[in-house]
Amino acid sequence: MSKIEILVIGRHPEILQTVLRLINNNEAWAATGARTDEEALTAFTSNVFKLVLLGGGIEKESESSLRTTFNAHKPDIIIVQHYGGGSGLLAAEIYEALNGRIID
Amino acid sequence: MANTILHKAATRGQANHGWLNSFHSFSFGSYYNPERMNFGALRVLNDDTVDAGMGFGKHPHDNMEIISIPLEGDLEHKDSMNNVAVIKNGDIQAMSAGTGIYHSEYNNARDKRVKFLQIWVYPNKRNVEPRYDHITLNLDDRHNKLQQIVSPDPEDAGVWIHQNAWFHLGQFDKGISTEYHIKAKGNGVYVFVLSGDVKINDQLLNTRDGFGIWDTDKFTITADTDAEFLLMEIPMAV
Numbered sequence: 001m002s003k004i005e006i007l008v009i010g011r012h013p014e015i016l017q018t019v020l021r022l023i024n025n026n027e028a029w030a031a032t033g034a035r036t037d038e039e040a041l042t043a044f045t046s047n048v049f050k051l052v053l054l055g056g057g058i059e060k061e062s063e064s065s066l067r068t069t070f071n072a073h074k075p076d077i078i079i080v081q082h083y084g085g086g087s088g089l090l091a092a093e094i095y096e097a098l099n100g101r102i103i104d
Numbered sequence: 105m106a107n108t109i110l111h112k113a114a115t116r117g118q119a120n121h122g123w124l125n126s127f128h129s130f131s132f133g134s135y136y137n138p139e140r141m142n143f144g145a146l147r148v149l150n151d152d153t154v155d156a157g158m159g160f161g162k163h164p165h166d167n168m169e170i171i172s173i174p175l176e177g178d179l180e181h182k183d184s185m186n187n188v189a190v191i192k193n194g195d196i197q198a199m200s201a202g203t204g205i206y207h208s209e210y211n212n213a214r215d216k217r218v219k220f221l222q223i224w225v226y227p228n229k230r231n232v233e234p235r236y237d238h239i240t241l242n243l244d245d246r247h248n249k250l251q252q253i254v255s256p257d258p259e260d261a262g263v264w265i266h267q268n269a270w271f272h273l274g275q276f277d278k279g280i281s282t283e284y285h286i287k288a289k290g291n292g293v294y295v296f297v298l299s300g301d302v303k304i305n306d307q308l309l310n311t312r313d314g315f316g317i318w319d320t321d322k323f324t325i326t327a328d329t330d331a332e333f334l335l336m337e338i339p340m341a342v
Contacts, residue, residue, distance in 0.1 A: 012204035056166030085166030
């Protein structure tokens with residue numbers, strides 16, 4: 001069974017690593033991390049992601065630009081804001097997003 | 105006509121890690137229930153018991169307003185903003201995680217457990233500068249009246265958070281009743297009973313029950329026994 005590919009974007013390096021580790025602990029999910037917009041755009045065009053998680057610290061302009069680009073390349077991409085920065089909400093956020101229930 | 109939702113104590117999620125026994129009113133960690141995701145901007149209400157000498161190691165948070173209410177015992181807090189504090193019953197701690205913080209929480213007692221509520225509220229502004237606040241309240245100020253412990257206003261009573269939310273604690277003798285008036289249009293209130301039995305209008309609640317009420321301007325809360333409870337007024341739109 002192929003894993004669900006998830007792109008995680010966040011400015012805080014330690015929190016980003018924590019979120020990636022937590023996601024990759026789930027056998028059904030595979031996470032790729034990006035700290036900058038450039039890294040995110042490069043990763044997005046070289047992988048088939050189902051879901052994008054927007055972590056902390058992303059400026060409004062960057063978020064808007066990333067969303068526009070991602071939607072243009074892949075209209076069915078699911079983009080959600082990740083809150084909390086750790087294990088508390090992460091799994092439920094991903095389950096909810098994959099089920100089409102999104103909190104921005 | 106008010107809308108309401110009842111969450112009986114026994115229907116909460118539970119994670120018993122041995123050193124930590126946590127009851128989750130809403131989905132948290134490995135507990136996932138699509139019907140229990142949030143009450144408006146209230147996302148987490150964890151009812152935690154931490155064994156003596158144990159605690160939460162260093163872990164991160166971002167973009168969340170985190171309120172801790174100690175109920176029993178002493179909990180030591182350390183964070184990446186160089187705050188070191190011990191919080192105990194009567195204290196209220198608030199953190200705006202914003203762009204990102206790390207913290208740890210330990211029960212350093214040799215033989216006393218810690219009980220505390222951990223509450224997460226979605227912020228009304230993302231990526232704020234992280235901040236920490238901790239106050240000590242007079243317990244007498246909640247006896248047979250509502251004591252404000254959280255507000256959106258730094259100048260108001262209690263700690264403040266980045267959300268249009270007001271929390272109150274009450275310790276009412278049996279038979280004492282009061283009316284709560286919603287402060288902001290579009291807000292609802294989530295009631296959590298700490299001990300005893302209370303009625304919200306005609307709805308009876310027992311210890312550790314949760315009850316949400318919204319689309320109303322006011323409601324009546326009555327102590328059916330001697331009781332302690334927490335009222336959390338929260339924006340219903342996230």
